[in-house]
Amino acid sequence: MAESGIYVYGVSRDLPGEAMERVGGVAGAPVRVIEQGGLTAVVSPVSLAEFGEEALRHNLEDLGWLESTARAHHAVVDAAAASAATVPLGLATVYRSEDRVRKALRERSEEFTRALGRITGRTEWGVKAYADLRGATPGGTAAEEGPAARPGTSYLQRRRAEQHTEEEARREVLAIAERIDTELRDLAATGRLHRPQDPQLSGERGWMILNAAYLVDDARADDFRAAVARLAGLRPEIRLQLTGPWAPYSFATEEEAWTGS
């Protein structure tokens, strides 16, 4: 029989014992908790035949495996975060024994406590913005085709459209992306930028001009969502997507350690 290890999903504080009872972990394993010094590690057993070094090297390149592992990891972290302040750990953090997990909790206690302090009472929200510049290029505006348009207006609009080069349009939407980010950061405790997603992989046709995460006080969640809705109406060529609530994945580490962008 293959050696086993312990997969650690995240570290919580004051996690109710029953919160994880019906949650399945990676590879369908039952989830349990390990308590140590006021911190709770959320874990499940894994086979090192699947999660050992050699196996991971291979498995991480398998999209099907990566997806099911990522989704299982997320389901556990999400369930824990819905019940208690939870700092997610990186994907596939595996220890050889419960003692080794306890040792890690002891040694990193200060860091986890700091991280828990940062995220308690707050939730991560994702905001993505896409620009579709096709409508902003010359000849693409609907207004100049309107039969009711007055000749003078029509001429001016056409001239404006002609002068509106794609480069200008790009600069303009980037400035708007910056404005969106600035306004949302004002409402959030903090924000971080992820890398733009590859359209081939996201399935989105628009140009991604913002891929951000914001850590928002729960008391301001409604204000934040209202601001996203308002900013979504800024310009017809810019689309916003709100995702979340997320466990605070993007805010588990200190700002200096952030590698997202």
Added chain:
Amino acid sequence: MDRVVSERSAPRTAVPARGQRVALVDLLDRLLAGGVVITGDITISIAEVDLVRISLRALIASIRPEMNRVLDDEDAGQPPREPIQGTVSREDM
């Protein structure tokens, strides 16, 4: 073109509840760049984020042939219509 208009006028107050299926690409943004990185006993554990990114670069490079093969099997040679969702690709990864 219509897409922008229709999506823009769609109601935006609906907020997905926890537990709803999330887009893999959004999840991988967070799982690969986020989370506390602690060194597990398995040395590939994501303390070596770079190593994982290298793996992902290989993954991304393999997606298209893989996708074509899968769809060919299912679709008898039809060109792929839907991109497979994956993670962020960046030249300097």
